[in-house]
Amino acid sequence: MTALAHDLRLVGWQVRYQQLSFWRNRRAAFFALVFPALFLVIFGGLNSGTTLDVRGHLAFIDFYTPGIMAYAVLLICFNSTALIFATLRSDGTLKRVRTTPLPWPAYVAGAVGSTAIVLVASIVVLFALGVPVFGAHVPGEKMIGLLATLALGAVAFTTLGIAAARLVKNPAGGAGIISVITLPMVFVSNIWFPMDNSPEWVQDISKALPLRPLADGLQAAFDPRFGGTGIVWGDLLALAIWCIAGAVLMRGQLRSMAKAA
């Protein structure tokens, strides 16, 4: 076996152990999978049959399902990842890993791979609830836009999440800190309600943050006013810029975690 193939196998094993660890932690599993689904069930149910006049009488569920998908990306890729990396540092796992021959990039890849699996599981659950159960509507060809937006959003929020680990000094209270950072962004990003009639300056702020282009891009796939493959290039471009910014910030954080002091 070549060295690279050996290391890829190592990454595969790390994904497996991270998965075991993740799903056994009930709180983490709840926030990733149950929490967003619960929102969709409660508000989807309460607003069943409602339409949004500002969006050309779009069914509420066609607005809300992609919105909650964006929220799930935030919870799983950003919040969970920031906590995982902060815990790694504070509980001494990082210190141990550094003295072993496991390459640090293999550890990181294992954690990121595991996050990707959790995200896929969560999106599948939300899709299954939103589309067949509540009757949200997304044409087959617009799945291209949906998946492209999800992929870029996942990369952007995962890299930003790793970078944000430095903000969490004490992971026991870290969940609170991360929520405080992200909550205002969640409110202005077309997740809970449409921002269409909000003041110009609020719109400007929300468009400068990464959650809004993710939500907008996903909502385009469910909105009949957008045609074709459902790709909105402006949103993808904004997410791509966040991916680059996230990668730069992540690199600094990962390097400082790996090096001797």
Next chain:
Amino acid sequence: MPAIELRDVHKRYGAVEAVRGVSFDVADGEVFCLLGPNGAGKTTVTEIAEGHRLPTSGSVSVLGHDPGRGARELRDRIGVVLQSSGFPEELTVGELLEMHARWYSRSLSPAELIDLVELDAKRDTRAGELSGGQRRRLDLALGLVGDPDLLFLDEPTTGFDPHARRSAWSTIRGLCSRGKTVVLTTHFMDEAQQLADRVAVMVEGRIVACGPPAALGGRDELPTEIRFVLPDALSLASLPPLPGAAVSQERGEVLVTTTSGVAATHALTGWALERGIALRRLSVSQPTLEDVYLALTAGAAS
């Protein structure tokens, strides 16, 4: 080539100089112990050798590598048991050992290690549910999983009960008999005495004495102490002549300090036998490692 070679290593944190010029060699297969009070710099020196910290100045070589560069080849050959280190709380003892075993080019089997550290009953228990002592034993097993040539043990038995400590010592001695080099830090005298081939005493960032436990600080050349209790009827004046010895009496107990221990003991016991005197609580001793250690570290404690 020695397994470890430190030359004039300094480590400074801002205005504080935690390590002030430490040099030592550790030979292949040797058990080397850094002994010293808390804050003496033992852990910093160990962490520099492990590659966790970079020295401010000086040179370090571990198995022919500069540990600060963190070469994978070096990390494949060392095992580190830290004072406190974490592991994913949700994985079981067996899973953690299996996971770590995959990281090394050669490894010991998880079953063998679980047996070695006596965690057989906890194989399927999650790490988060282990007691403090069990976590330390899991730490030890994880340090050994890569079958290392060089093992760092940072205060390996702190928090152990006496039974667990004895059993950890026998485990560590077993490893040494397999030819592994061990660097041990401890503040327990008996641990150093039990395990180490050589002890270096660190005080305030420096090594103040280094040698085999039996000879540390010139211990083997220090005067012998003979103690006993004289019957009430007798005084020091009635003792036989003891050339070159200092004789004193405190609370009824006589203390004879002499560099000719054999001659003095012979003279005293011969004298007592002839007269039918029982020398109650008779003892002949060398200063203990602890006496030497306390003398060496006296300045730092005050």
